[in-house]
Amino acid sequence: MPTRLIVAKELSEIFKLIAHPDRIRLIEELRKEECDVNTLADRLDLPGPRVSQHLALLRAHRLVEERRDGRHHFYHLTQPEIAQWIVAGLDFIEGRLSGVSPSAIRSARELWSAPTGDEA
Amino acid sequence: MPTRLIVAKELSEIFKLIAHPDRIRLIEELRKEECDVNTLADRLDLPGPRVSQHLALLRAHRLVEERRDGRHHFYHLTQPEIAQWIVAGLDFIEGRLSGVSPSAIRSARELWSAPTGDEA
């Protein structure tokens, strides 16, 4: 199989992996520091099993890693730079007519770029 | 609805849109210059209707635009920079154990970065 085909498939895997609002928010939460599952579920207002399944997927693709401490499972990004890459994708929705105002995008970009503990 | 949720959804739309090997290769082909549908189908070795459907999807999300000339439909990227953003995603598959060798990734990166007319 030609190189280009292989790489296109691998790239599409990455995109598929990230192409879910819950997983994007998980990555956003983890962009600065590790966090345990329950806290993530609380912050994102999602049921526990769902968070766990998403994390299992991210883990299977080595986008996150797990650290266990007692009964807590802490997750963190293996490559924190991926958060910056994701937010760079905002450049490509800015021009579209969909339901996102430029100011919403601007504030989102600031959220992702800002230091921790400032969530809106 | 909170801004963060909206933006996460919009971002996931973008990722979903790109998360297909055919569409990634289409974007790759279009990264430098416009091209008509048949030529794309030939180069990527795909059936015509399939190419057309993928392009319709990209068009619906304004990632590509159409220019008609006679019976030819020429497509081009509305934001050529998106190709560079996509290829930057290669950074995040390099460390994984999947079936892609580092050299394959390196050559893919060169392919996407190189001037036109050099396809392997």
Add this chain to the structure above:
DNA sequence: TCGAAATCTTCGAACTCTTGCAAACATTAA
């Protein structure tokens, strides 16, 4: 002009994959 060929799009039906939810399971702590 008429009809055939070329180019591209769209439709509808199968197929697959993902998602969401509830229930059950596993492990650790008190």
Add this chain to the structure above:
DNA sequence: TTAATGTTTGCAAGAGTTCGAAGATTTCGA
């Protein structure tokens, strides 16, 4: 043992993909 924390499983609903066939438009030759 009981509670707390996560994970896994099984299944139904939904979304995305693919294909063949049919439709639309333009060009070109008879």
